[in-house]
Amino acid sequence: EAGVVQSPRYKIIEKKQPVAFWCNPISGHNTLYWYRQNLGQGPELLIRYENEEAVDDSQLPKDRFSAERLKGVDSTLKIQPAELGDSAVYLCASSFGLTNTEAFFGQGTRLTVV
Amino acid sequence: AQSVTQLDSQVPVFEEAPVELRCNYSSSVSVYLFWYVQYPNQGLQLLLKYLSGSTLVKGINGFEAEFNKSQTSFHLRKPSVHISDTAEYFCAVLTSGNTPLVFGKGTRLSVIA
Numbered sequence: 001e002a003g004v005v006q007s008p009r010y011k012i013i014e015k016k017q018p019v020a021f022w023c024n025p026i027s028g029h030n031t032l033y034w035y036r037q038n039l040g041q042g043p044e045l046l047i048r049y050e051n052e053e054a055v056d057d058s059q060l061p062k063d064r065f066s067a068e069r070l071k072g073v074d075s076t077l078k079i080q081p082a083e084l085g086d087s088a089v090y091l092c093a094s095s096f097g098l099t100n101t102e103a104f105f106g107q108g109t110r111l112t113v114v
Numbered sequence: 115a116q117s118v119t120q121l122d123s124q125v126p127v128f129e130e131a132p133v134e135l136r137c138n139y140s141s142s143v144s145v146y147l148f149w150y151v152q153y154p155n156q157g158l159q160l161l162l163k164y165l166s167g168s169t170l171v172k173g174i175n176g177f178e179a180e181f182n183k184s185q186t187s188f189h190l191r192k193p194s195v196h197i198s199d200t201a202e203y204f205c206a207v208l209t210s211g212n213t214p215l216v217f218g219k220g221t222r223l224s225v226i227a
Contacts, residue, residue: 004157006157040220041219042204045216056214091157101208102160104160105158106157108157
């Protein structure tokens, strides 16, 4: 069974440019998460989807970040415009069911804003 | 709201020595507890989890953890570490209901030959 797939693995962009990350969750997993992991820190939730509905986006900086999960499967996270402080690893995870007892993580996208 | 404190940011240990990585949580409701491992440039992999039942939980790669409700702790242990255990370890808590995982800041385990 394929795990959570993210692309790209690495991205370097100049500040003020847009960037997008893509995530394909494990088949059948209805819950999808985007986490941001700053250097030397634990992951912090940005947004959580139950199917195609965003059920928790309180930590998403909505002035520059947006996300979508069309058809309740793949998801895209976008930053526009990027700032230097957005440099981090962006992790996607998925889980099955409402109790969310175990989340499976992708390898992440390492974003560097210069 | 729940929170997780990992008391040690870095733990160096010699190969074949035992190790304990400490984790304390704060929550006013019942919790599920997890330990994840992150190897360099990789995502997070689940080591073990406590949902209910026996407070001693065994996971992959010889790791185990003990849930202590009175001390609100979930420390991770391994009796004999290997070089390949060098990684970042994250403790995480999940409360019952429709809530996401909350992670600690991580502990970097460095195994020295």
